[in-house]
Amino acid sequence: MKHKEPLIYISKRESLPWQKSWMIRGIAIMLALVFCGVITMLLTKLNPIEVFSTLFYGAFGTPRKCWVTGQKLAILLGISLAITPAFKMRFWNIGAEGQVLIGCLACAACMITLGNKVSNGLLILISLAASLAAGAIWGFLPAFFKARWETNETLFTLMMNYIAMQLAAYFIIVWEVPKGSGTVGVINDQTEAGWLPMIGGKRYLLIILLIALLTVVMYIYLQYSKHGYEISVVGESRRTASYAGIKVDRVIIRTMVLSGAICGLMGFLLVSGNDHTLTTTLVEGRGFTAVMVSWLAKFNPIFMVFTSLLLVVMKLGATEISSTFGLNDSFADILTGIILFFIIGSDFFTTYQIRFRRPHDKRTAKAEPLQPIPQSEPQKEVQ
Numbered sequence: 001m002k003h004k005e006p007l008i009y010i011s012k013r014e015s016l017p018w019q020k021s022w023m024i025r026g027i028a029i030m031l032a033l034v035f036c037g038v039i040t041m042l043l044t045k046l047n048p049i050e051v052f053s054t055l056f057y058g059a060f061g062t063p064r065k066c067w068v069t070g071q072k073l074a075i076l077l078g079i080s081l082a083i084t085p086a087f088k089m090r091f092w093n094i095g096a097e098g099q100v101l102i103g104c105l106a107c108a109a110c111m112i113t114l115g116n117k118v119s120n121g122l123l124i125l126i127s128l129a130a131s132l133a134a135g136a137i138w139g140f141l142p143a144f145f146k147a148r149w150e151t152n153e154t155l156f157t158l159m160m161n162y163i164a165m166q167l168a169a170y171f172i173i174v175w176e177v178p179k180g181s182g183t184v185g186v187i188n189d190q191t192e193a194g195w196l197p198m199i200g201g202k203r204y205l206l207i208i209l210l211i212a213l214l215t216v217v218m219y220i221y222l223q224y225s226k227h228g229y230e231i232s233v234v235g236e237s238r239r240t241a242s243y244a245g246i247k248v249d250r251v252i253i254r255t256m257v258l259s260g261a262i263c264g265l266m267g268f269l270l271v272s273g274n275d276h277t278l279t280t281t282l283v284e285g286r287g288f289t290a291v292m293v294s295w296l297a298k299f300n301p302i303f304m305v306f307t308s309l310l311l312v313v314m315k316l317g318a319t320e321i322s323s324t325f326g327l328n329d330s331f332a333d334i335l336t337g338i339i340l341f342f343i344i345g346s347d348f349f350t351t352y353q354i355r356f357r358r359p360h361d362k363r364t365a366k367a368e369p370l371q372p373i374p375q376s377e378p379q380k381e382v383q
Helices: 018-044 048-060 063-088 096-114 120-149 153-174 205-224 226-236 238-243 248-275 286-296 301-325 329-351
Strands: 008-012 352-356
Touching: 018 048, 018 329, 048 063, 048 301, 063 096, 063 205, 063 226, 063 248, 063 286, 063 301, 096 120, 096 153, 096 248, 096 286, 120 153, 120 248, 205 226, 205 248, 205 301, 226 238, 226 248, 238 248, 286 301, 286 329, 301 329, 329 352
Parallel strands: none
Antiparallel strands: 008 352
């Protein structure tokens, strides 16, 4: 039976220059915008150019909107940087939401209980240390159980989110102001004890500068340090790492403590530098969005700046579209989902290459005559 060759061949790429990789993603974004324009015309009869200009206006339309975009970018980027070492190690830390929230709780506890007892500078340092320690503990627990008993880190870290949420809900009731409101309100709104100072009269500038510094430090740590090398080796193969003399259990615990501590830092920045309050929804799901940011950037801290910016602009722009044109949030979510679908789909083309079957050459070469197989002479019988 004649074997028929397949029309399409799909093979994994050995490597792809980052310029081509980002070109593919750029093409995907352009196609997504065109598709969104078609959907906009069909569903709302609005001018798609006007809709997209409104989207960008929602993120960069005024100086205040630019600062809000920068602040949201910094928070999302910081959480993404926190989970990146664990994900590069193939430790699926889904608990960033809880690790940030427990950092928020630790910071709020220090601000509420010590607000009138210590100086503002000392209070900030105590709150920072408490947030780092709380986040580190929340990262240590799943790492220890994974290293010791091979527990499932995805379920473990996910359940830790709910524990952090319930702890925050409990202490919100304890500290509620006024009683019976179910909210903490603005912490130390009269004295501003424990609040981070403003630089140049800009509320969010300090947070943005800290996250920019953290981005550079994390890039150097992952690319050029011994710890970063060990994280990469463990992520490729734990068995290979063990043969190379790397203590895998120690790397797992150390990396998760680091991730949890940075998440705790982000909780400190949210409470002390941004919102000055505590709610169970303070993190706003950014612990899960950070997974997408880190994955789309291929765990590169520099590229995470652009993926974070893209998601933040879409979020703020979608809200502006809803309010300007009187559309509900569902339509904004449709546009966001389409763009994300194209971006995620583009990862297939950066990882795999597609080749089509080449047509056979119609020219036939003359076949060479087959040479007869020489037969060996029969052996004489030995008498």
